[in-house]
Amino acid sequence: MTVLRLEGISKHFGAIHALDDVSLSLKAGEVVGLMGDNGAGKSTLVKIIAGNYRPTHGRIFVDGKETIFHRPVEARESGIEIVYQDLALCDNLTAAVNVFLGRELTRWLGPFRILDYSAMNQTAARLFRELKSETRPRSHVKEMSGGQRQAVAIARTRLSSANIVLMDEPTAAISVRQVAEVLNLVRELKRQGVAVVLISHRMPDVFAVADRIVVLRRGTKVADREASKSSPEEITGLITGAIEAL
Ligand SMILES: Nc1ncnc2c1ncn2[C@@H]1O[C@H](COP(=O)(O)OP(=O)(O)OP(=O)(O)O)[C@@H](O)[C@H]1O
Ligand SMILES: [Mg+2]
Numbered sequence: 001m002t003v004l005r006l007e008g009i010s011k012h013f014g015a016i017h018a019l020d021d022v023s024l025s026l027k028a029g030e031v032v033g034l035m036g037d038n039g040a041g042k043s044t045l046v047k048i049i050a051g052n053y054r055p056t057h058g059r060i061f062v063d064g065k066e067t068i069f070h071r072p073v074e075a076r077e078s079g080i081e082i083v084y085q086d087l088a089l090c091d092n093l094t095a096a097v098n099v100f101l102g103r104e105l106t107r108w109l110g111p112f113r114i115l116d117y118s119a120m121n122q123t124a125a126r127l128f129r130e131l132k133s134e135t136r137p138r139s140h141v142k143e144m145s146g147g148q149r150q151a152v153a154i155a156r157t158r159l160s161s162a163n164i165v166l167m168d169e170p171t172a173a174i175s176v177r178q179v180a181e182v183l184n185l186v187r188e189l190k191r192q193g194v195a196v197v198l199i200s201h202r203m204p205d206v207f208a209v210a211d212r213i214v215v216l217r218r219g220t221k222v223a224d225r226e227a228s229k230s231s232p233e234e235i236t237g238l239i240t241g242a243i244e245a246l
Contacts, residue, residue, distance in 0.1 A: 150178075
């Protein structure tokens with residue numbers, strides 16, 4: 001089942017053509033590795049899917065229905081969640097509160113509406129458990145490793161039961177052991193039928209989890225390959241331009 005289809009997406013920032021005529025489709029439970037050199041347009045593409053940017057040209061279909069997102073909240077309402085390159089988490093708050101940031105649970109205490117920490121801790125604990133992550137809801141994010149921070153950001157996407165999760169460089173700045181944890185989170189999302197777009201510069205990570213690999217070069221899609229029918233060497237060649245497109 002195709003959950004997302006992009007048709008001829010272009011994005012211009014003034015004179016810069018960040019994306020040029022990119023088409024892409026995504027099925028439920030499919031992991032697509034999105035690769036390309038610095039400035040190739042990867043983040044711009046996922047930001048368009050997440051409603052951060054409007055495309056200059058092109059159409060977006062969610063579950064077969066043409067959609068225009070004016071704001072990120074509209075994409076979220078369509079089941080699309082994004083984990084940003086620079087994980088926007090609040091260091092001085094707990095894991096659970098970060099999971100609920102912007103959609104905090106509250107309860108009434110007499111005439112006052114107060115934050116319902118116990119409900120947030122319980123739900124966050126369940127989400128971490130479902131993701132098979134050992135992150136504890138009450139831990140402060142400032143004391144967490146990069147991998148645990150990723151778990152918090154990914155748990156956020158489960159709150160809304162999103163069926164499309166976009167991840168921008170989740171394994172860029174973390175240790176080997178934490179990379180394995182994050183890749184397990186991706187596999188867990190896939191197992192739950194979530195479609196994942198994984199942006200990464202790390203070839204082994206992409207080949208470890210991706211069903212399909214899409215390569216952008218200077219804003220153009222130059223390859224869309226089944227991972228099992230490609231190789232790190234071929235993908236590297238496509239990224240650098242040593243191998244010609246399609
Ligand atoms: N808000 C913006 N305003 C102007 N130019 C932008 C903006 N965002 C991105 N660009 C430009 O668009 C191009 C694509 O950028 P993008 O961030 O999508 O690349 P990327 O593939 O994610 O790179 P990286 O691997 O370094 O994260 C670059 O030339 C970049 O400078
Ligand atoms: Mg980027």
